[in-house]
Amino acid sequence: MPDTKLSNQEIFGPVAVVYPFGDIESAIALANDVEWAFPTSIFTQSLKIAELVTDQLNGAAVMVNVHTVFRADWMPFAGWAGSGYDIGGIPYTFHSMTCEEMVVTRT
DSSP: OOSOHHHHSOOOSSOOOOOOOSSHHHHHHHHHSSSBOOOEEEOOSOHHHHHHHHHHOOOSSEEESSOTTOOOTTSOBOOOBTTOSSOBSHHHHHHHTOOOOOOOOOO
16 A cells, blocks of 8 residues: 555545556555455446455445445444454344343242
């Protein structure tokens, strides 16, 4: 990954970093060579490339021809790796906010 703050630090804001690449495998390796794993986007006219890339990108979500601000309340969101702990979203958050408890009663 190029040695820049934009590429190596977690950025919260409307930032797009674009790097040239020689082939699809190099682009995927470049995109995955970061500590963070928030949602990511790919823009392409090729369904074949979209399928290949979505299978191999290390993102919490991969958007095809849609920016990463897209969200539906029921979809999982959050970061992986250094980006955060666990996955969020209504069912995931509900589960993480509950505790299982065993109760033993003797009469």
